[in-house]
Amino acid sequence: MTLPSFATSKRTPLSPLKGVRILSLALNLPGPAALMRLRSMGAHCTKLEPLAPTGAATADPMGLYKPAAYEAMHQSVQVVQADLKTERGQARLHKLLARTGVLITSFRPSALTKLGLGWRALHRQYPALCMVSVVGASGARAEEPGHDLTYLAENGLVNGLDMPASLYADMGGSLLTTEAVLQALLMRQRPGRALGRGVFQEIALTDAAAYLALPRSWGLTTPDGDVGGAHAGYRVYACKNGRVAVAALEPHFAARLCEAAGLPQGAAQQMHKRSTHQALATFFANQTRQQLDRLANAKDIPLHSLPR
Numbered sequence: 001m002t003l004p005s006f007a008t009s010k011r012t013p014l015s016p017l018k019g020v021r022i023l024s025l026a027l028n029l030p031g032p033a034a035l036m037r038l039r040s041m042g043a044h045c046t047k048l049e050p051l052a053p054t055g056a057a058t059a060d061p062m063g064l065y066k067p068a069a070y071e072a073m074h075q076s077v078q079v080v081q082a083d084l085k086t087e088r089g090q091a092r093l094h095k096l097l098a099r100t101g102v103l104i105t106s107f108r109p110s111a112l113t114k115l116g117l118g119w120r121a122l123h124r125q126y127p128a129l130c131m132v133s134v135v136g137a138s139g140a141r142a143e144e145p146g147h148d149l150t151y152l153a154e155n156g157l158v159n160g161l162d163m164p165a166s167l168y169a170d171m172g173g174s175l176l177t178t179e180a181v182l183q184a185l186l187m188r189q190r191p192g193r194a195l196g197r198g199v200f201q202e203i204a205l206t207d208a209a210a211y212l213a214l215p216r217s218w219g220l221t222t223p224d225g226d227v228g229g230a231h232a233g234y235r236v237y238a239c240k241n242g243r244v245a246v247a248a249l250e251p252h253f254a255a256r257l258c259e260a261a262g263l264p265q266g267a268a269q270q271m272h273k274r275s276t277h278q279a280l281a282t283f284f285a286n287q288t289r290q291q292l293d294r295l296a297n298a299k300d301i302p303l304h305s306l307p308r
Helices: 030-040 062-063 066-073 089-095 108-113 119-125 138-142 148-155 168-188 205-212 228-229 251-260 274-285 289-299
Strands: 023-024 044-049 078-081 100-106 128-134 200-204 233-240 242-247 303-306
Touching: 030 044, 030 066, 030 100, 030 128, 030 168, 044 089, 062 066, 062 205, 089 251, 100 168, 108 128, 108 138, 128 168, 148 168, 148 205, 168 200, 168 205, 200 205, 205 242, 228 233, 233 274, 242 289, 251 274, 251 289, 289 303
Parallel strands: 023 044, 023 100, 044 078, 100 128, 128 200
Antiparallel strands: 233 242, 242 303
């Protein structure tokens, strides 16, 4: 199975990181996803993994339970293996570090210290090296165990007993990691006493989840919010052979939607009324996905039909 790449644009990609060497020790999802993006920006990306178990090609958990996802994230990434608890593994690591611009890790701080990879030690040995450390939570909580689901739950992004549709904290964390790499490289180039000196950045997945949760904390996506279900033009409705996601939020879109649905004049100014919700629900229930797709195209209404 081949998974789609995140890069869907046909345009020639920019290569702002051409010539930059990035080394990652990060496993699973946030680190490799960040490396995938950095590679697309032209960086030379190397990933050092633990030695693979007998009979396996990789020790990365993603490579074991979802090989296609692992393969998608590691295209054009040089993958090497070493046991960092051995002298031989440490020698291989430091040979790579000597020609690396940015190091990405996802170990707990205590594990980094045991491996001799604490920031102070690394900065003394490699003054120009930048480091981005991905942790679950920042500061004193960096030693706490956790995963995407717990970070989302902590920030109010888990509803009922349903599982989230994506690994939002992990993927959001990968974007913050990419941003941190770019920030570190820019800071290293800033004129002054720190010119050419490496920069340390810590990225917490809880912070990524908190950032994604801001619209909810602002009341935008709560049930009484316009994009949380209170506005009749911004909802998911059932239709004859599936569902339809409607995003007719602006007044001109709401007016087109109400007109197409045969609602009384003035309904577009009453999008928060129960009667408008009910009238639109009745209209959609009697339309097929194909009819709604044609309607959206003909009337310039933002909607997207879905299977059941």
